[in-house]
Amino acid sequence: MxxxxxxxxxxxxxxxxxxxxxxxxxxxxxxxxxxxVRPLLHMHRVKAYEGTEAGLGIINAGLGPAIVTSSVVRLDGEVVGPWDVHTQQRILDPLPERPKAHSLRPGAVVPAGLSAFLLSLDEFSDNQHGWFWDLVTRRLVVEVRYESLYGGENVMVTPPVF
The missing domain is CATH 1.20.5 (Single alpha-helices involved in coiled-coils or other helix-helix interfaces)
Incomplete structure (x- = not known):
């Protein structure tokens, strides 16, 4: 060589x-x-003290927006539908008081840093709203599937089990 x-x-x-x-x-x-730009959704239940807002919240603790791909709502273990206006009406109409509800339809964007209630009561009281806390902690499960801007991750978030 x-x-x-x-x-x-x-x-x-x-x-x-x-x-x-x-x-x-x-x-x-x-x-x-x-x-x-990865999102990180987290669901939590909030009940601070008497007279404050309480309910089921969602927060995007990630660095990018979360794009909702689907959702499933279970009431007492049975699938009711996606977390949309129609399902909310079926769940909330029989209740003694109407909580505020925020829908998450497919394609909805949860911006980074957003903290919002999916279901809440403004002036929560343990004495008057025990039915609501039972609904949020034991009876209702909202499962949300989402992905980042890039897509394909199919991540799921549900409230923590009590």
């Missing part, structure tokens, strides 16, 4: 190494970009 052949082989190896480094950097950059 002469000097020209050694130089050519070394140049090819350097070029292949550079190609590999460029590819891995581009892949890692794409991965980082996806993570930097």
């Amino acid at each position: 002469d000097a020209d052949m050694v130089t050519a082989v070394a140049a090819v190896l350097v070029a292949l190494g550079s190609l590999w480094v460029g590819y891995t950097q581009a892949r890692d950059s794409r991965r980082h970009g996806r993570q930097s």
Whole structure:
């Protein structure tokens, strides 16, 4: 093997190494970009003290918006439908007092940092609204599926089990 052949082989190896480094950097950059706009939805129940708003809340603690793909509502273990106006009417109409409700239809966007109630009462009182707290903690389960702007993650959030 002469000097020209050694130089050519070394140049090819350097070029292949550079190609590999460029590819891995581009892949890692794409991965980082996806993570930097990843949403993280969390559901929680809120009951602070007498006379304050109480209910089932949702918060996007991630860095990017969450796009709702679907939702399922279960009342007493039975599927009622998606978390939309029609399902809310079926659940809330028989109640003694009408709570506020916020729908999450497919395609809805939950912006980063948003904290909102899916179902709430403004002036909650343990004595008067025990039926509501029982509904929110034991009877009602809202399951929300969502993804990031990139799509395809199919992440699910439900309220914590009491």
